[in-house]
Amino acid sequence: DWNMPDYIGEAVEKIRAQVGSDEVILGLSGGVDSSVAAALIHRAIGDQLTCVFVDHGLLRKDEGKMVMDMFAKNLGVKVLHIDASEQFMGHLAGVTDPEQKRKIIGREFVEVFQEQAQKLSNARWLAQGTIYPDVIESAGKGKKGQTIKSHHNVGGLPETLNLKLLEPLRELFKDEVRKLGVALGLPHAMVYRHPFPGPGLGVRILGEVKREYADLLREADAIFIEELRNTPFEAPMVPGIDAGKAPVNWYEATSQAFAVFLPVKSVGVMGDGRTYDYVVALRAVQTLDFMTAQWAHLPHDLLGRVSNRIINEVRGLNRVVYDISGKPPATIEWE
Ligand code: XMP
Numbered sequence: 263d264w265n266m267p268d269y270i271g272e273a274v275e276k277i278r279a280q281v282g283s284d285e286v287i288l289g290l291s292g293g294v295d296s297s298v299a300a301a302l303i304h305r306a307i308g309d310q311l312t313c314v315f316v317d318h319g320l321l322r323k324d325e326g327k328m329v330m331d332m333f334a335k336n337l338g339v340k341v342l343h344i345d346a347s348e349q350f351m352g353h354l355a356g357v358t359d360p361e362q363k364r365k366i367i368g369r370e371f372v373e374v375f376q377e378q379a380q381k382l383s384n385a386r387w388l389a390q391g392t393i394y395p396d397v398i399e400s401a402g403k404g405k406k407g408q409t410i411k412s413h414h415n416v417g418g419l420p421e422t423l424n425l426k427l428l429e430p431l432r433e434l435f436k437d438e439v440r441k442l443g444v445a446l447g448l449p450h451a452m453v454y455r456h457p458f459p460g461p462g463l464g465v466r467i468l469g470e471v472k473r474e475y476a477d478l479l480r481e482a483d484a485i486f487i488e489e490l491r492n493t494p495f496e497a498p499m500v501p502g503i504d505a506g507k508a509p510v511n512w513y514e515a516t517s518q519a520f521a522v523f524l525p526v527k528s529v530g531v532m533g534d535g536r537t538y539d540y541v542v543a544l545r546a547v548q549t550l551d552f553m554t555a556q557w558a559h560l561p562h563d564l565l566g567r568v569s570n571r572i573i574n575e576v577r578g579l580n581r582v583v584y585d586i587s588g589k590p591p592a593t594i595e596w597e
Pocket of ligand 1: 460596
């Protein structure tokens with residue numbers, strides 16, 4: 263177990279010794295690992311670091327703004343915010359197979375990142391938020407093979423770009439990365455966020471991905487997350503939830519929670535009229551390791567509030583269902 267101020271000091275020295283006066287490039291995903299890596303490397307070398315934040319159009323609501331506020335505005339990190347949503351949507355048009363969708367998103371991500379990296383002709387290092395479990399994981403193979411982390415870790419880039427790898431979190435477990443993040447000044451809520459898959463909403467929109475679907479899903483998901491955060495958690499502590507402290511709200515009491523877009527229409531009533539609109543499913547799970555998971559027994563009044571808000575506030579959605587499947591046999595994501 264590390265003493266964080268000492269650890270930061272040592273890590274900063276190590277990074278400085280490693281890169282000298284070279285320029286470093288890092289793909290910022292908004293996730294915990296790349297964010298903590300960015301904050302640490304920035305602490306060490308300041309403006310020698312350039313982050314690239316690729317918006318594939320499949321991010322959560324206000325994600326781009328959150329990342330830019332936190333890194334560019336508050337920490338003064340150089341961040342290139344690349345809106346590549348047209349390109350991603352274009353390549354995803356007509357594609358319905360989940361693994362195919364993952365491949366396309368991963369491939370386009372590498373392409374966009376690479377294009378930006380080439381512009382930074384002085385960059386000699388590619389920084390990644392690889393943590394110790396990733397090092398172990400990539401020695402074996404997960405259910406979805408080695409593609410699981412390839413998006414976040416920008417697999418395949420070092421060879422083509424001729425960059426050396428800088429991975430300052432390689433020896434740390436997740437809880438240590440979080441403590442480091444807090445010690446570096448990142449907000450607690452950011453550092454203890456639920457995990458978000460690299461392909462983003464792309465695997466939470468069943469079948470073909472369309473911008474219209476992503477827009478509806480983003481709104482529904484934001485309402486769900488807001489209500490989870492605003493609803494106090496008063497039940498006994500759930501064993502094994504890594505919130506860094508006893509959970510005080512239902513967001514902290516769940517390991518992952520999100521909305522899923524179902525491209526089917528059902529009939530509803532609104533005022534005097536009939537609606538014929540799309541359905542969203544809510545998913546919330548509790549788990550230690552994400553290999554198995556239980557569906558979260560969310561309070562019925564919380565579920566009711568979320569459902570009412572989604573249907574009233576999001577034109578185009580008229581029905582909300584709750585997923586009560588465990589893993590196994592279901593997976594956490596729907597695709
Ligand atoms: P499943 O759906 O397999 O998910 O039960 C287990 C955990 O992995 C995340 N997940 C992914 N993360 N790229 C990622 O970066 C992916 O393609 C991917 N698929 C699943 C999922 O969100 C959950 O935390």
